[in-house]
Amino acid sequence: MKKIVLTGGGTAGHVTPNIALIPALKKEGYEIHYIGTYDGMERSMIESLGINYIGISSGKLRRYKSVKNLTDPLRVLKGFGESLKILKRLKPDVVFSKGGFVTVPVVFAAKTCKIPTIIHESDMSPGLANKLCIPKADYVLANFPEALEKLPKNKGILSGTPIREELFEGDREKGLRFCGFSGDKPVLLVVGGSLGASAVNEAVRNILPKLTERFDVVHLCGKGKAKEEYKDVKGYVQFEYVSEEMKDIFKITDIALSRAGANAICELLALRIPNVLIPLSAKASRGDQILNADSFKKQGFSEVLYEEDITEEGLLDIILRTYENRQEYIDNMKNSPQKDAINIIMELIKKLTKSD
Ligand SMILES: CC(=O)N[C@H]1[C@@H](OP(=O)(O)OP(=O)(O)OC[C@H]2O[C@@H](n3ccc(=O)[nH]c3=O)[C@H](O)[C@@H]2O)O[C@H](CO)[C@@H](O)[C@@H]1O
Missing domain, CATH: 3.40.50.2000 (Glycogen Phosphorylase B;)
Structure with missing residues (x-):
């Protein structure tokens, strides 16, 4: 069966675009799993939709000084180990990441397991988590043309942002x-x-x-x-x-x-x-x-x-x-031209899917 792992969290803006893809993924017959933090707001947003939610340990990636900067790298490492185990068990065809700090260990683990990975960037320039993940991803989708200019040429695709139907x-x-x-x-x-x-x-x-x-x-x-x-x-x-x-x-x-x-x-x-x-x-x-x-x-x-x-x-x-x-x-x-983000993303997901 076709399988996908979605990841993203921290704030709702890193979750709602994933939610927007779920009906189209279901229609195409994908088994859907979601990796988020143990206790982030993504947990209830996803569980309430009846999607299998798997929590991992995660640390915030801060640009400012905090004592937690000493312990958080350990949590990210733990999250990486957990992600490896989950991905080896689930063997998804594709990982789709919407950004937020929880996605870093997941995308790194997907690369280690050689699972094709797509990441989506909503903003004009990549956030810190996506910046770290771009070298590990196969494709990077952008909401704004301005963001596309900052992405590696062979990875960037302008998709717009998926909006919940x-x-x-x-x-x-x-x-x-x-x-x-x-x-x-x-x-x-x-x-x-x-x-x-x-x-x-x-x-x-x-x-x-x-x-x-x-x-x-x-x-x-x-x-x-x-x-x-x-x-x-x-x-x-x-x-x-x-x-x-x-x-x-x-x-x-x-x-x-x-x-x-x-x-x-x-x-x-x-x-x-x-x-x-x-x-x-x-x-x-x-x-x-x-x-x-x-x-x-x-x-x-x-x-x-x-x-x-x-x-x-x-x-x-x-x-x-x-x-x-x-x-x-x-x-x-x-009068504004708008991208059909859900279809563009689904075509890419289908292209990367091997099993059926
Ligand atoms: C403080 C911060 O870091 N903000 C970032 C975060 O914003 P934030 O998480 O606030 O995300 P957005 O404003 O992009 O999206 C909020 C989402 O939550 C939904 N919603 C909101 C309130 C509510 O009661 N119910 C509800 O469902 C909205 O419909 C929308 O889908 O991610 C965005 C996308 O990367 C960035 O552009 C923002 O800069």
């Missing part, structure tokens, strides 16, 4: 019911990335009375970031993280205020939702969200507000302006 099948009534909204006001979705974003959360909560005059506001605020004092604010609802309800929330969204994670913005584009992006600052990252956001603004899909420039009036103004001009953004998004 279910996101296109949201139900308005269910979305309104879930949020407790009447449907009379336009809906503003605030989403701070899969882990939440304190800067975005605070800025929005500071102008809530003004926002709720115009919009019903649904706020995906990140784990541990819901605040009791906002529980009863009329026209405002907060969720720390939503899973299957995401599609219904997108369905009722008239405008989004979002971090500029690669998957989030590709979903907004595919669903043609006008948006204002607040990219994660270069101080807290390698700056890819800024590049993502600038590129989307240049193409007329988004407005951008940099974290350092947030003021109460400025934030309200850019949200209102973008909402007033929403049709312009929707038209630009409709």
Whole structure:
């Protein structure tokens, strides 16, 4: 039987593209296994789909100083040993890696076992985990043309990003019911990335009375970031993280205020939702969200507000302006050429599959 191992984790952005591939893999008759960390957020996301999940030990790859930098290499080594054992037992035809630090031992073990490996990079430049994995991979898929330029010529393929099909099948009534909204006001979705974003959360909560005059506001605020004092604010609802309800929330969204994670913005584009992006600052990252956001603004899909420039009036103004001009953004998004990522990736997976 055809077999594939998927891997990726740490944040939802390293898991949802894998999830997007699962229906197509099932349709083609693949037996699917997933390797993630023992206790990362990928575990429940994958187990809830009934996919065989195997946890391994993993260490974070940090660019900054921490005492854990001394113990984490040992965990990565342990993860490598565990991955070797798992791959030797499962003997998959292909390993597909979506990035995140857990994937490093898996991809290295796949190379040792001579199992063909594909990795996918969502951002403009490869993350640290993917950087380490590129020499071991057979193919590297890119979401952005800009990333392709930085990849070895014989390995890089422009695929775009796989988006979960279910996101296109949201139900308005269910979305309104879930949020407790009447449907009379336009809906503003605030989403701070899969882990939440304190800067975005605070800025929005500071102008809530003004926002709720115009919009019903649904706020995906990140784990541990819901605040009791906002529980009863009329026209405002907060969720720390939503899973299957995401599609219904997108369905009722008239405008989004979002971090500029690669998957989030590709979903907004595919669903043609006008948006204002607040990219994660270069101080807290390698700056890819800024590049993502600038590129989307240049193409007329988004407005951008940099974290350092947030003021109460400025934030309200850019949200209102973008909402007033929403049709312009929707038209630009409709005219954007989009890659059929799921099919491109499936063709490559099938090419690398030997057994049947
Ligand atoms: C802090 C950080 O390192 N961020 C990175 C991370 O972002 P992050 O993990 O936030 O990823 P994205 O914004 O790309 O994707 C978030 C995903 O989670 C889903 N979602 C979100 C909230 C929720 O309640 N429910 C839900 O299902 C979204 O629909 C989307 O599919 O990976 C991205 C892709 O490599 C990068 O571009 C980001 O820079």
